[in-house]
Amino acid sequence: MEKEELQAIKDMDFETAFKALQENIxxxxxxxxxxxxxxxxxxxxxxxxxxxxxxLEKAESQVRTLDMESKQTLENEx
Amino acid sequence: MNEQYTLFQPKxxxxxxxxxxxxxxxxxxxxxxxxxxxxxxxxxxxxxSSGHLYFTLKDSDSAIRCVMWRNTAARLKFSPxxxxxxxxxxxxxxxxxxxxxxxxxxxxxxAGEGVLYQEYLRLKAKLEAEGLFDPERKRPIPQMPKVIxxxxxxxxxxxxxxxxxxxxxxxxxxxxxxxxPVQGSKAPPGIVNALKRINQESNLxxxxxxxxxxxxxxxxxxxxxxxxxAVAASTTPVISGVGHETDFTLTDFAADVRAPTPTAAAExxxxxxxxxxxxxxxxxxxxxxxxxxxxxxxRWEHGQLQNNLDRLSxxxxxxxxxxxxxxxxxxxxxxxxxxxxxxxxxxxxxxxSLRGLNPKAVLQRGYAIVTRHEDGSIVKNVEQVQPDDYxxxxxxxxAMDARITQIDTGEA
Numbered sequence: 001m002e003k004e005e006l007q008a009i010k011d012m013d014f015e016t017a018f019k020a021l022q023e024n025i026x027x028x029x030x031x032x033x034x035x036x037x038x039x040x041x042x043x044x045x046x047x048x049x050x051x052x053x054x055x056l057e058k059a060e061s062q063v064r065t066l067d068m069e070s071k072q073t074l075e076n077e078x
Numbered sequence: 079m080n081e082q083y084t085l086f087q088p089k090x091x092x093x094x095x096x097x098x099x100x101x102x103x104x105x106x107x108x109x110x111x112x113x114x115x116x117x118x119x120x121x122x123x124x125x126x127s128s129g130h131l132y133f134t135l136k137d138s139d140s141a142i143r144c145v146m147w148r149n150t151a152a153r154l155k156f157s158p159x160x161x162x163x164x165x166x167x168x169x170x171x172x173x174x175x176x177x178x179x180x181x182x183x184x185x186x187x188x189a190g191e192g193v194l195y196q197e198y199l200r201l202k203a204k205l206e207a208e209g210l211f212d213p214e215r216k217r218p219i220p221q222m223p224k225v226i227x228x229x230x231x232x233x234x235x236x237x238x239x240x241x242x243x244x245x246x247x248x249x250x251x252x253x254x255x256x257x258x259p260v261q262g263s264k265a266p267p268g269i270v271n272a273l274k275r276i277n278q279e280s281n282l283x284x285x286x287x288x289x290x291x292x293x294x295x296x297x298x299x300x301x302x303x304x305x306x307x308a309v310a311a312s313t314t315p316v317i318s319g320v321g322h323e324t325d326f327t328l329t330d331f332a333a334d335v336r337a338p339t340p341t342a343a344a345e346x347x348x349x350x351x352x353x354x355x356x357x358x359x360x361x362x363x364x365x366x367x368x369x370x371x372x373x374x375x376x377r378w379e380h381g382q383l384q385n386n387l388d389r390l391s392x393x394x395x396x397x398x399x400x401x402x403x404x405x406x407x408x409x410x411x412x413x414x415x416x417x418x419x420x421x422x423x424x425x426x427x428x429x430x431s432l433r434g435l436n437p438k439a440v441l442q443r444g445y446a447i448v449t450r451h452e453d454g455s456i457v458k459n460v461e462q463v464q465p466d467d468y469x470x471x472x473x474x475x476x477a478m479d480a481r482i483t484q485i486d487t488g489e490a
Contacts, residue, residue, distance in 0.1 A: 042365055061249040068271065
């Protein structure tokens with residue numbers, strides 16, 4: 001697999017990679033592909049799946065708190 | 079005088095038990111006293127280990143003992159305490175052991191709640207009529223959110239529950255928090271402001287709004303008309319998770335999806351990581367299956383092509399010619415053989431005929447050859463001989479000489 005393609009996959013966000021993975025299966029399933037192209041698709045699928053799994057395993061949800069313009073005093077006591 | 083007399087000369091003297099029992103029957107047979115609402119202030123509150131509640135309900139002038147059994151008390155949505163104004167419902171009876179007239183409670187709520195509830199119903203009907211809660215207004219929730227907005231208190235348990243759930247299920251999503259008080263008088267304008275502010279964020283996929291469980295007053299901000307309208311007006315889909323399973327606020331009706339709790343709201347907003355990993359594993363599996371199918375297809379195709387090629391190759395041509403040659407050779411052999419047989423048969427026929435022409439064979443059949451003695455010529459005709467001529471007669475296995483004695487002409 002070519003470096004550029006691998007890098008492009010690594011740059012994908014989860015949803016894009018996940019969709020590309022589904023798409024890849026459809027292509028592999030539906031189209032008359034040469035052996036070489038099939039192999040490329042296969043490797044691409046593996047790379048996409050690995051990337052998706054890695055994103056899921058490693059992600060840490062980022063939390064950002066908005067600065068409320070009108071200052072509210074927080075009187076919540078749950 | 080008469081009265082005095084009666085007091086000293088009683089007709090019927092009751093025992094204490096008879097009195098309390100009579101009193102009890104009297105109270106329990108009164109329809110009004112068996113279904114009665116009373117409002118007052120709690121004092122001398124106690125809840126012993128039995129779980130039953132005991133207190134005195136009083137106003138400025140009077141007091142009455144109240145009892146609430148454990149099972150009923152467990153359903154209370156607030157913690158009663160001394161000094162609290164409440165509205166209670168129940169039936170009057172007598173505790174015969176002490177002769178105490180008591181109110182046995184089946185319902186108790188903070189004073190004013192009934193008014194709040196009426197207000198809630200009025201507002202609900204109004205907003206419903208405006209179409210704010212229509213099912214057609216509900217929007218789908220994106221399946222894989224990139225950014226999740228949260229409108230809640232920054233210090234509440236609800237925020238932690240939602241963040242934990244997002245981190246556990248789909249940590250890929252990032253969170254934008256619009257902090258706001260969620261109870262008290264500042265909660266409604268705070269929530270409205272937070273909803274407006276968070277809707278200005280770009281790339282926001284869904285908004286979670288909610289707070290943890292509490293009393294009806296605690297949750298009341300989520301029944302505020304302004305808050306409900308702000309939820310309905312949100313440009314980003316909203317999932318509400320206010321209080322517990324049993325709490326229904328108007329915010330819930332206006333939201334695109336109502337979740338029973340803040341945690342459940344976060345669950346609805348996110349796909350589950352474990353399930354996704356399962357789906358991804360299944361995708362890999364499908365890739366492998368498709369690839370091996372592809373390879374076996376190609377192998378079969380290759381086999382077909384190899385066959386075609388073999389048929390077209392010079393070697394195959396040569397084989398074809400070789401086979402045809404074999405065939406022709408065989409046919410030739412057969413033709414020659416047949417010819418030979420025919421000739422042989424012909425020859426035999428000839429031989430047969432020839433055998434018939436052999437003079438010896440004629441002699442064997444009893445014929446004789448007669449030759450003239452003088453010149454040895456064969457006598458084929460009576461005119462060749464005269465009487466007294468000598469002839470030589472050749473027969474089978476010998477010959478003899480003879481003299482002609484008589485000649486007859488004509489047919490033999």
